[in-house]
Amino acid sequence: MTALIGPDDIPYLPRGVRLQGDRVRGIRVLQAPERALQLDQIGEAILSELDGARSLDRIVRDLAARYNAPVEQIGGDVRDFLTGLIERRMVFLKDAA
């Protein structure tokens, strides 16, 4: 199956998708059309990086530096997580300007 995201793609949350606190359950959720996804700490950490400016490659390097973890491992986790959300149309991509 072809990859849905490459290192230079800039992932972002499109209109109608947003990170939100769930004050009743004490977690963060991703609100999207007719879906609310409960996030664990890893998911929340990844989605908090989507600023619409940095590429996948930059995000992975920044996360690897912050959590002092190997780029290859972080890269795999981030790509898999974002691919799942791209398939569900909850994350969009744009090309580097």
Place this chain on the structure above:
Amino acid sequence: MKDQQHQPRDLDGNPVTPGLPMAMLAEVTHRCPLACPYCSNPVDLVRAAKEISADDWGRVFRQAADLGVLQVHISGGEPGARKDLAQIVGHARDAGLYVNLITSGIGITRDRLIELDRAGVDHVQLSLQGIRPDMADRISGHPGSWDKKMAFSDWVTEIGFPLTINAVVHRQNMDRLPDMVDLAERLGARRIEVATVQFHGWADRNRGALMPTREQAEFARQVVNAARIRLRGRMVIDYVPADHHAIYPKACMGGWGSTGLNVGPDGTVLPCHAAQTIDWMRFENVQDRSLSDIWHLSDSFNAFRGTAWMPEPCRGCDRKSVDFGGCRCQAMALAGDARATDPVCSKSPLHAGVVARAEEDAAATTTEFIYRRMSKGG
């Protein structure tokens, strides 16, 4: 409140543990310019004079958010039939809810849609009854509906809302499903919901005109599977299959009283939109009791929670926590007993009869509809 110390119990008195709801369907009116013969509203429709006010809805939304609800689906009838829809939407957003607007697209002008954008609608779901004017207008019973829907879809795109197309499929339009998927793609939809008619209420009166054939159900499954691969990353396809042709029933509502609730135009709170077909069950109203009390303590919500109430063959079935015995309303309609195993399940003793009747209905040659209408007077 001393009420809260009461142990919630199912209809047999077994203790149950309510979870927290995620989503609420707010049917703010039953009024609708369309007359679709499979409408999911009850046959006994609520009149405008009985509708609760926008401020009442505001109170319900705040109670819902406090209870754990994250999303509200504002629907009807046609929600645009309420002049104060933008106010209702604003109250939902103020309560912190994600707002899905579920509409026919009829009766909401471009100016009103802009107003609804400002009020905080997050996402628009637009229903389509066919892929061409003649079919769409005939099924909806509303001449000119197609043109209005196409204009509405343009405004949705112009404003920038995420769009879901909702396509209810049945014998008379299922063969055109590939065209419907293409149309949704052309309209720029992020999602399409392909939902086979559920035979409750109005649809049950139209079984002979709507029941798909087994071949059609299989064709639809193949179309959906192929389109999911082709459209991966471009459009999501949610699919509700024809359960009269399935081996196991659908996990209706993800389990009774587990994650969702429905509030009707007059404030009646239901575990699912068809629950009033269970004629012996009594439902409570947000005008009399808080949503939290109704969710946690009412007999209606607790009746079928958990699995202890289940009869055989559900009780001993390893799928009892997968599909929860299927749909209670369908059990009521087909078995005459809301607690029976959903008769569409292949393990139900009534299954053979259900299949035989579905095949008989599917072989019927009628294309005439009994349209959804409010009864006269009353």
